[in-house]
Amino acid sequence: MTTDARDRLAGLTRPPDREDLLQGARERTRRALEAAARSGPTPTRPVARWRIRPAVALAAGGLLLLLAGVVAWRSWPAEPAVLVTLPADATPTSGTTGEVVVDVVGEVRAPGVVHLPAGSRVVDALDAAGGPTADAQVAAVNLARVLDDGEQVVVPGPGTATAQQPGLDLNSADAADLEALPGIGPVLARRIVAWRTEHGRFSSVDELAEVTGIGPNLLADLRGQVRV
Known part of the structure; x- marks a missing residue:
């Protein structure tokens, strides 16, 4: 047997050194940890979630309620129109027809009640009553005055109380x-x-x-x- 063979045989039969055993154990532990880390579950990134502030939520809720109210109001059935009818024998007043009714008496050719448009004057009432007579004291009457509905126009004559009254x-x-x-x-x-x-x-x-x-x-x- 040669010298090299004897040295290799001695190395195989010689018990391992303690320091070599510790070094080998450390190396095997490190490799095992690395392998476990590589084979473990992949960490997942946290999923981002939307966050709504309370004030924004209240404003959105109020807007939705307002829109719902508008829609409900527009869809509400309208009140039917109320028609008011006058009885057949009802006679409107002169104020609603643009008319004045005047009683013309005294020195006119056709004394009586006359119907004239609103805004008419005393001279119009005299014309409607046939005009003054020859004895009428027209100067005692204000012919330019605007007539009131329901009044009486008196055309005085000579010696009448109206003509004498100042x-x-x-x-x-x-x-x-x-x-x-x-x-x-x-x-x-x-x-x-x-x-x-x-x-x-x-x-x-x-x-x-x-x-x-x-x-x-x-x-x-x-x-x-x-x-x-």
Whole structure:
């Protein structure tokens, strides 16, 4: 047997050194850990999730409720129109037909009740009653005055009480006529006409005291200037 063969045989039969055993154990442990790490489950990335803020959620909910209300309101059945019919014998008032009804008496050829368009004047009422007679005192009547519905136009004749009575007729004078009176301006003139519209004809001059703004002193000044 040669020397080399004897050395290899001695190396095989010689017990391993302790240091070599520890080194080999460390190496095998390291390899086992690496293999286990490679064969383990692959880590997954966390899945991102949407996050909604509470304020945004409340605003979205309110908008949905508003839209639902609008849709419900539009789909709600409309109330049927109510038709009002007047009885067959109902007669509309002159204020709704644009008409005034006036009683023309005195010195006219055809005295009586006449129907005229709203805004007509005293001269129109006289024409509708056939015109004044030869004895009519036309100067005592304000022919340019605008007529009120339901009033009476008196055309005086010679010696009649109306012709002899001085002063402005409170029941036939318009606002422009009343403004010519002492102490009566546009405001008081409109108030007198409004009182007459609300309460009807003046039955006495003293009823002027019921008009706001006319006190005892002004009423005393007007007594000789007006009549009813």
